[in-house]
Amino acid sequence: QPNAEVLHWWTSGGEAKAAAALKADFEANGGKWNDMAVAGGGGDAAMTVLRSRVLAGDPPAAAQIKGPNIQDWAKQGALGSLDKVAAAENWDKVLPPQISSIMKFNGKYVAVPVNVHRIDWFWANPQVLAKVGATEAPKTWDEFNALADKLKAAGITPLAHGGQPWQDATIFETVVMGLNGAAFFKKAFVDLDDATLRSDGMVKVFDQMRKIRGYVDKDFPGREWNAATQMVMNGTAAMQLMGDWAKGEFLAAGKVPGKDFLCAPAPTQNGYLMNVDSFAMFNVKGDDKQAGQMLLAKLIVGEKFQETFNTYKGSIPARLGVPKDKFDACALKSMDDLNATIASGTLMPSMAHEMATSGAVRGAVLDVVTQHFNSSMTSADAAKKLADAVKLAK
Amino acid sequence: MLPLGVMVSTSLKSAAELRSGSLISLPRELSFDAWAFAWNKANVGVNATGLAPYFWNSVVMVVPSVLISTFMGALNGYALTKWKFPGANLLFGLILFGSFIPFQLVLLPMSMTLGVLGLAGTTAGLVLVHVVYGLAFTTLFFRNYYTSIPDDLVKAATIDGAGFFQIFFKIMLPISTPIMVVSIIWQFTQIWNDFLFGASFSSGASAPVTVALNNLVNTTTGVKQYNVDMAAAIIAALPTLVVYVLAGKYFVRGLTAGSVKG
Amino acid sequence: MQSSLRSSLSRIVVAPTFALVLVFVYGFILWTAYVSFTGSRMLPSYEWVGIDAYVRLWQFERWHVAITNLFVFGALFITICLALGCLLAVLLDQKIRIEGTLRTIYLYPMALSFIVTGTAWKWLLNPGTGLQAFVRDLGFPDFVFDWLVNEQFAVYTLVIAAVWQSSGFVMALFLAALRGVDQEIIKAAYLDGASLPRIYWGIIIPSIRPVFLSAIVILAHLAVKSFDLVVALTGGGPGFASDLPANFMYEMAFRRNQINIGAASAVMMLCTVMAIIVPYLYSELRGAKRG
Amino acid sequence: MATLTIKNVQKRYGNVSVLKGIDLELTDGEFLVLLGPSGCGKSTLLNMIAGLDTITDGSIQIDGRIINDVHPKDRDIAMVFQSYALYPNMNVARNIAFGLEMRGVDKPGREVAVKKVAALLQMEHLLDRKPAQLSGGQRQRVAMGRALVRDPKVFLFDEPLSNLDAKLRVDMRTEIKKLHQRLGTTIVYVTHDQIEAMTLATRIAIMKEGVVQQFAPPQEVYEQPANMYVAGFIGSPAMNFIPAQVVSEADRVGVRITGAQGSSVLPLPAPSAAVLNKVGQEVILGVRPETIARYQHGTNLPPNFARFSAQVSVTEPTGADTLTYLALGGRDAIARVPPKEAPTAGEVAEFTVDMARACLFDPKTEQRVG
Amino acid sequence: MATLTIKNVQKRYGNVSVLKGIDLELTDGEFLVLLGPSGCGKSTLLNMIAGLDTITDGSIQIDGRIINDVHPKDRDIAMVFQSYALYPNMNVARNIAFGLEMRGVDKPGREVAVKKVAALLQMEHLLDRKPAQLSGGQRQRVAMGRALVRDPKVFLFDEPLSNLDAKLRVDMRTEIKKLHQRLGTTIVYVTHDQIEAMTLATRIAIMKEGVVQQFAPPQEVYEQPANMYVAGFIGSPAMNFIPAQVVSEADRVGVRITGAQGSSVLPLPAPSAAVLNKVGQEVILGVRPETIARYQHGTNLPPNFARFSAQVSVTEPTGADTLTYLALGGRDAIARVPPKEAPTAGEVAEFTVDMARACLFDPKTEQRVG
Ligand SMILES: Nc1ncnc2c1ncn2[C@@H]1O[C@H](COP(=O)(O)OP(=O)(O)OP(=O)(O)O)[C@@H](O)[C@H]1O
Ligand SMILES: Nc1ncnc2c1ncn2[C@@H]1O[C@H](COP(=O)(O)OP(=O)(O)OP(=O)(O)O)[C@@H](O)[C@H]1O
Ligand SMILES: [Mg+2]
Ligand SMILES: [Mg+2]
Secondary structure, X not given: OOEEEEEEOOOOHHHHHHHHHHHHXXXXXXXXXXXXXXXXXXXXXXXXXXXXXXXXXXXXXXXXXXXXXXXXXXXXXXXXXXXXXXXXXXXXXXXXXXXXXXXEEOOEEOEEEEEEEEOOEEEEOHHHHHHOOXXXXXXXXXXXXXXXHHHHHOOOEEEEOOEOHHHHHHHHHHHHHHHHHHHHHHHHHHOOOHHHHHXXXXXXXXXXXXXXXHHEOOOOEOOOHHHHHHHHHOOOEEEEEEOOOHHHHHHHOOOOEOOXXXXXXXXXXXXXXEEEEEEEEEOOOOHHHHHHHHHHHHHHHOHHHHHHHHHHHOOEEXXXXXXXXXXXXXHHHHHHHHHHHHHHOXXXXXXXXXXXXXXXXXXXXXXXXXXXXXXXXXXXXXXXXXXXXXXXXX | OHHXXXXXXXXXXXXXXXXXXXXXXXXXXXXXXXXXXXXXXXXXXXXXXXXXXXXXXXXXXXXHHHHHHHHHHHXXXXXXXXXXXXXXXXXXXXXXXXXXXXXXXXXXXXXXXXXXXXXXXXXHXXXXXXXXXXXXXXXXXXXXXXXXXXXXXHHHHHHOOOOHHHHHHHHHHHHOHHHHHHHXXXXXHHHHHOOHHHHHHOOHHHOOHHHHHHHHHOOOOXXXXXXXXXXXXXXXXXXXXXXHHHHHOOOOOOOOOOOOOO | OOOHHHHHHXXXXXXXXXXXXXXXXXXXXXXXXXXXOEOOOOOOOOOEOOXXXXXXXXXXXXXXXXXXXXXXXXXHHHHHHHHHHHHHHHHHOOOOOOHHHHHHHHHHHHHOOHHHHHHXXXXXXXXXXXXXXXXXXXXXXXXXXXHHHOOOOHHHHHHHHHHHHHHHHHHHHHHHHHHHOOHHHHHHHHHOOOOHHHHHHHHHHHHXXXXXXXXXXXXXXXXXXXXXXXXXXXXXXXOOOOOOHHHHHHHHHHHOOOHHHHHHHHHHHHHHHHHHHHHHHHHHHHHOOOO | OOOEEEEEEEEEEOOXXXXXXXXXXXXXXXXXXXXXXXXXXXXXXXXXXXXXXXXXXXXXXXXXXXXXXXXXXXXXXXXXXXXXXXXXXXXXXXXXXXXXXXXXXXHHHHHHHHHHXXXXXXXXXXXXXXXHHOOHHHHHHHHHHXXXXXXXXXEEEEXXXXXXXXXXXXXXXXXXXXXXXXXXXEEEEEOOOHHHHHHXXXXXXXXXOOEEEEEEOHHHHHHOOOEHHHHHHOOXXXXXXXXXXXXXXXXXXXXXXXXXXXXXXXXXXXXXXXXXXXXXXXXXEEEOHHHEEEXXXXXXXXXXXXEEEEEEEEEEEOOXXXXXXXXXXXXXXXXXXXXXXXXXXXXXXXXXXXXXXXXXXXXXXXXXXX | OOOEEEEEEEEEEOOEEEEEXXXXXEOOOOEEEEEXXXXXXXXXXXXXXXXXXXXXXXXXXXXXXXXXXXOHHHOOEEEEXXXXXXXXXXXXXXXXXXXXXXXXXXXXXXXXXXXXXXXXXXXHHHOOOOHHHOOHHHHHHHHXXXXXXXXXXXXXXXXXXXXXXXXXXXXXXXXHHHHHHHHOOEXXXXXXOHHHHHHHOOEEEEEEOOEEEXXXXXXXXXXXXXXXXXXXXXXXXXXXXXXXXXXEEOOEEEEXXXXXXXXXXXXXXXXXXXXXXXXXXXXXXXXXXXXXXXXXXXXXXXXXXXXXXXXEEEEEEOOOOEEEEEEEOOEXXXXXXXXXXXXXXXXXXXXEEEXXXXXXXXXXXXXXOO
């Protein structure tokens, strides 16, 4: 009997329901699912556990790993190849190349994508916007600034924000895209080009960050993202910049998209910041386990799972050709933009969510961003520090 | 008291009230749904089992760990104070310093060691880990308690023909209850509440309750149910509270009264 | 007592502990020290690269912040906990009827994992939702309590929460020791004209001195290892103003795949602890040899 | 300096009644010695005077003021504990000085006082030691020093010299006596040493099972014990008790004792009315060992001396005297005779007894007659 | 039953030398009493015999076997601790039975033994109490019971009766003596009570500052003390020491003492050669208080009695005797006289002294002469 131990951090709420769907599917196909859930710190705890399991010589069959980490694990020789399934299922066709390249090591599939989260979303409360006469979310950062000033004057917190490094970084990378475009973003955070990191463009980004700092209320440090979402919901703040998972919070509160809340892409010069969850398959011994891995991989990329899972989770499918009728307006918009940016080459991996760079560099960037945001550091200093930190972490 | 109050009151609110009201106000109407939900319905990973099964995992792991480490600590404390050998203090210092090792540091080498021992992912392995890192503390507690017990007692028992272990069991242990309580409270709390080791060295269904609790409470991109979180947390903490209440009774006075004059 | 058989039995009894400690503490420390001199990143590797990791470590501003915080946090936390724990124990020692209840109340914070109390604390300390808002609602609009979100003071909120959690246990520790003190001695002190506070201060507390060793070691250990607390309460923030070395180390070793730097920071941490604790232990243990 | 009045004081532990109504009244500057068998409640009584134990019933007054509810530290009492109760964390000097420190005496003042007391107790060389490094007797001296260094209203001593050697004990006894004479402090003193009791006390209270048997000056207790218990308790070796009958022969009244050697009548000089009332009845004759002497042939006996002969069973030399066990009135009696007069075991010898110092007791009530 | 040999045993704590080379040899069934001032090392010596303390130097043998490294529990020794060291968690019965339990005696056997010992110690009613609920004397009896219940090779008693009243103490003393006679166990016994020492010991060892001063049977220690220290230590009140000069007058040898009343010569009956050697030199005359008596006018003095007159400063009645302080040879001397012979304070009275029982000491070495 194919069996698989699956390490993941989808432990509660919609995520857990989504994961349960996969399990149900897996078991319907004769597999035995051995759940190994470790939540915490956006997967940090799970990664820690994964490391000890690998060192103990007892890795799980599949583990939720994403971005460059897949390459790192593969380099250690810890991952097994999925090429057989990939060929049978024609993955090269159904997966966008920007995504499939992340899943491959030396041209071989070692991991499978589950979903695509869009990071650069504005979530807004239309009633609040209406108070200052706005009807939709701003399209450029200048517009944003103008709107925010108006809101502020009206005594409304323009931006709901949680002061955690990853949230700071989410805003930061969105601003980078918005002010400097995808090419700059790629040079800075994928290629880690020192000159770009030090450039005036980066200084401008920090200037904008300083402005944004003025648009958040002063109790923001340490706040969870969903507490910030609440602020938008009950009207104490106008907008929030957050990934598409924020939608779940609105829906859970019975809010209706379009009426009670708006979703709009943040100003990113028609870019798209993505966060792709994926499962990597580890080298395991035993036919049953290997069979389990293959089955799991096949199911994950399968249309059915991609559809159910992503409706639960609020994200969009990572593969193409999934029927769209079950998805809501926000998700549909996201899908369209995804396709558009794939074509235009402005689809970018999220830096804040560790899709663009290794953990070390990401951490270094976060350090600087969050330090700048929480202090009175000048933008020039920040850019210089950023470049230095990245160099140190490389 | 305040944080507990907040937790209890939150756990008794309904989800709707939570979203609307202030976080630290009292609930308008009591609802125990969250408790029941946390106990056996909530999603912990992909399975909607609630905390219940993990609860027992924890019990199975905690009880032997606490007993073994307390017992060994008492024995060490006794040996290090009443049967001093050259270097006993140095040895104690070495054991003691071990308590400062950061657990994060331990993680990787420990995984390798457990892998070598074949204990990876077993409850026995977890017990071993907890015993090892509890010993410094239990030894510390007992050693410092035993230094204040008159040596004459041990001498008298020796003359009476009691051996090393007989003195320990018949004389020393019966007069150590307060410190035993302290040691048990400490070890129980530490082990019951441990997350890092529990997550790293257990596998899937044998995970302790803290891992489950963490899974239930911690969500990155999911919706928060604070009432359930709080209820779950309180449930997870109940055994510890029970231990406090039960063990606390043994904080008695005058255990050595009347034994010697001086 | 001299008998060779006896003291060897004593040694045998301690031996398992010693062996465990040797392997699982000192062995691991050596391993870590070695790893800190390698280029390990995601998984430990064993090629030697020298002190590179240390050089990098000290270039991290965050590390400097963490170390400074450790001293501030540790000193405050240990002092306050000792004082408070001691005080509570002395109060509880006065044969009061509701002792059992109070003891449990003082102890309970220890029972709750910070995974969750952290949330409650956050609400309480957050100016927007917690105490500040509450007191302002009561009619003191100028009340300010915003340490949690204040870069300068965030580390003190850690102290508050940590004291809240640990002082109960310190109390239990002291209480156990107080219960061992001979009542006759207290009687003698009464007759010497000492007031109750003087008796505690002058006689009882000095005579339970070994407990201070226990308490200080426990507290120092908690201070050095405070990790959950930071994660739950401030997440190291605002920025990384309230970071502690344990968090730094975890961050490096497990989030940023720089195990060598993590190991180096662990080694530095141990050295710091050693520099403070070893002289203390030395004086305590040497002094305790007689009487 | 204070008067101390103890009125109907009782103490029960659970349902064990330890003190059953103690009444004692000490005038200013008195030196009361409590005597009594182990466990009769002496320490308990001291504890209650000091305020260290609750009083089940009754009242204690110092200087006329009821102090039942006064806190020990406000009673101005110094005490030597039977179990010493030294402060283990302090060295000898601080143990002694602590009471002064608490009373706000400054450092030089304390040092002078400690030096003086240490000299008195012959322990100057021990001032830096911790109690754990002292011998039993040295600990006891520290306990003593802790009390002596102060100048309280009342001193309470609970067997303060029991672990000291004879020589030191004599020295200390003298010092305590001097102290008492100099300061006139009221003292309550528990001891098992009769010499201590006799030489120190202004009055002795003899207790038995929580009841005071006699409360009187030492000589009175010794010579006119209230009952057989007191008579037997005081004096070592104890008073000999011999069953006898009061007889009236011619104009003389005497007691007849009957033993293996036949019966003989010992005359009673100056019998009291109470004794005369007993004529013909059984009594117990009490004779102290030192009132029995070897009869020196040819000596003229004063009228109050009676002569008898008895068989000696055992002799026990103790250095100064030889204890001689002899059969008297069917009982084993002990005589304390100088070694040179000592008979040998088995010998039948002639003895004299000083009847002026003999006592008569009622065999039923055990109270002294007359 | 065992022989006990202590050879050059030394003990140091750090650089404090507590025992400075003790040599004692006990034959089978001996009863050794250790006497000495507080802190002289008696308890330390017992601890070392029991194996509870390390021996810095020297060796201890039981039955000829060196036991320095034998574990205490294998030495088959029972001990009464000066500090009692009762097990606080056990009641009296278990405290007493514990040694038997450890030696594998079954329950009924233990119960019988405990009952017997409890009866002996008069504490049957206390068997269920914990040590904390006992009086000082009762605790001491439990400590005693714990030793007596066993049947070891050697008994070690560290002041086992110091907290008991005189009566109980006499009883216990007798019981210990009987026990010794019945079992013949070798016993080492520490006491401060001279009567105990004199009546119990087969030999006494007098210690001072970690050195044995004299090791001899009791009468010898009392009558022929090895030096002034021993002479002064044994006997209560202590021996009187009077500076004197050995003189030879006509055919008689005597000592001249000089005091306020002028000088007088006291004859020495049967002087030894050593004494004769001292003629003309200074010596110290040692006279025990009980050898001084009031001179009875008209009595014929035996030749070994010397007569002198002296002024009485203080008298102290102790019941059986009256201590009389008189000026003798410029010193205060004490005489122990029967109360009826007692002079009054201030009176100049005539006394006799039994010179056959007097001792002479060298004033330099303090050793006895002859
Ligand atoms: N731990 C120690 N360190 C230093 N000196 C000590 C220690 N223990 C005992 N002594 C000293 O050793 C000496 C002998 O002590 P020991 O208890 O044998 O006396 P002792 O003869 O039994 O006296 P006592 O009659 O008072 O009981 C004492 O002077 C004591 O102060
Ligand atoms: N906590 C207690 N519970 C029950 N009985 C007790 C308690 N404490 C003391 N006693 C009893 O009270 C009685 C009196 O004790 P106390 O200590 O006053 O005797 P004591 O006269 O001082 O005797 P000793 O001369 O032996 O010291 C004893 O019989 C003792 O057993
Ligand atoms: Mg007493
Ligand atoms: Mg002693």
